[in-house]
Amino acid sequence: MPFELSTTVPWGRNLNEYRAMFNLRDEDLNKRIVSVGDGPASFNAEMTQLRKNVVSIDPIYKFSTAELRQRIMETKDVVIEQTKNNLQKFVWTKIKTIEELATIRLAAMNHFLEDFEKGKRAFRYVDHEMPARTAFGNASFDLGLSSHFLLLYSQLGLDFHLATLTEMLRICNxxxxxxxxxxxxxxxxxxxxLIKHLESDFIIEIVNVDYEFQKNGNQMLQLTHK
Ligand SMILES: C[S@@+](CC[C@H](N)C(=O)[O-])C[C@H]1O[C@@H](n2cnc3c(N)ncnc32)[C@H](O)[C@@H]1O
Structure with a gap:
């Protein structure tokens, strides 16, 4: 099935949030990083400004800046309205209000949009739909990230997750x-x-992190080659 922009809801987080979600220390920022399902996050743009190495993978990168901007503008009010209707499902300590949430997310997505064409030409934004095999060689990256894509979209199923993770673990340490x-x-x-299928080849850990916006969402899954 072709990837349709009209059915996606672009929503992007920033570097500070990525640092907290993934326990990224200063030394981690110097690693070769690939971020899968990176969407309109400003992680790549901000990391590039710091002269770090990030490649983002997402099928939405086949669209133009104008198309992505239009889709972001079409859907942002819907997402904010949905969040407003479910305030009790979120933790409002770091982000204190719905207005602050909208400001932070729009700032991140605008930063992404400003960087997108330049980053596409530099092969930092790669149009690719997982779980298809990527063009990257084995162990091309030290670290692979998935924020709000794998596991969150559990309806994609076990086979999709196993195939996507197998490809990510081929190209990442x-x-x-x-x-x-x-x-x-x-x-x-x-x-x-996933633990049952992958634990013979990988060290798998559930790690507590200093980020919780979705209630009880303060853990990441970390898989490392043995
Ligand atoms: C909720 S967004 C998360 C964006 C970003 N990682 C963040 O946390 O701010 C999920 C992203 O997953 C992407 N996605 C969906 N299916 C995908 C696939 N098969 N392969 C790669 N990315 C996919 C979507 O296009 C979307 O940009």
């Missing part, structure tokens, strides 16, 4: 996934299955 909750804010039913 370590993979970190945040959060480990599904869209119902419960620990994804896939976590136990």
């Amino acid at each position: 370590q993979v970190r996934i945040f959060p480990i909750l599904n869209l119902n804010a419960e620990q994804s039913e896939l976590v136990a299955d």
